[in-house]
Amino acid sequence: MSNSKYSVLAESTAARDTLTALSALAGMAVKLVSPDPESGEPLLASGTAPFCHLISKNRNGAAACRRFLAGLQEQLECGMRSAEGGTNPALRASQGAKSRPARAIRNPQSAFCTQQCFAGLTELAAPVTMQGRQVATLICGELFPRKPTAQDFERCLRRLQAMGIGLDRARAREAYFQTPIAGPARIRAARQVLADLAQHLGEMAARCLLERRKGNPPCVACAKHLVAQSLAEMPSTRSAAREAHVTPQYFCRMFKTAVGMTFSEYVARCHVDRARELLHDPDLRVTEVALAAGFQSIPHFNHTFERYTGLSPNGYRASLWKA
DSSP: OHHHHHHHHHOOHHHHHHHHHHHHTTTSEEEEOOHHHHHHHHOOSSSSSSSHHHHTHHHHHHHHHHHHHHHHHHHHHHHHHHHHHOOHHHHHHHGGGGGGEEEEEEEGGGOOOOEEETTTOEEEEEEEETTTTEEEEEEEEEBBSSSOOOOHHHHHHHHHHTEEEEEEEOHHHHTTTSOOOHHHHHHHHHHHHHHHHHHHHHHHHHHHHHHHSSSOOHHHHHHHHHHHHTSOOOOHHHHHHHTTTTOOOHHHHHHHHHHOOHHHHHHHHHHHHHHHHTTTTTSSSSSHHHHHHTTOHHHHHHHHHHHHHOOOHHHHHHHHHHH
């Protein structure tokens, strides 16, 4: 998994502001974390529930939270492999976490998990994908599925004590009953919003990656301008080099160094982004979207779109308007 792709999203002010706004609006914690099991503490935590904050300040509590997060990530990975007919989880475990290859996710919305933590709070997790591959995990929740009782608190406190998590009883009780409550309808709504936000963040990561490198050589800047001005057609590497007045070999080397991808990949990304914008218009047929985005054949359009988004054009449009 590419840490650089996660970093470009985690360091984005726009992504941070979006997560903070969602947390404030929904009244639940929202976190963006790396899928790397050795990444350390979760980043961009916003709206953490008081009870979770109290637990995390305890040394054993923080360790238990990290173990739970790792288990949530593993459950999400299992869900993605199941959706793709991937390897058996037991085989995956025997191979070790670092040895797994990047796996394309054809339908990110099908990979979603809901789990209760050791303190009884519900957490939701969805993969953030770029080019059909997971680059981050979006987690929200820290909710009770129903209004807790005094008996629930006592059971929870005993469970925490058995785990070596000692909390001040009065402070723990106050924080416990401040935890947000979400019934089935609200959980379903949260799942929908989380899935949509995960898709949005994946698209944001792709844009951030394209914009991250500054100070492009003149031939690269010229090529980018050419692409931006001709989204109804796809310029070739040779035509871009000719427009920049350099040899194709020199142009390819400079573009890959400056942008981190080949010119053909850059063109494909830009045209897929254009197609995504057009697919928001329900009056446009998929064939019209393909032509307007510069694709000369529907099979090529379908293949390229799915390669970079993990969804077919029809599947992407359906995900925008699903109930």
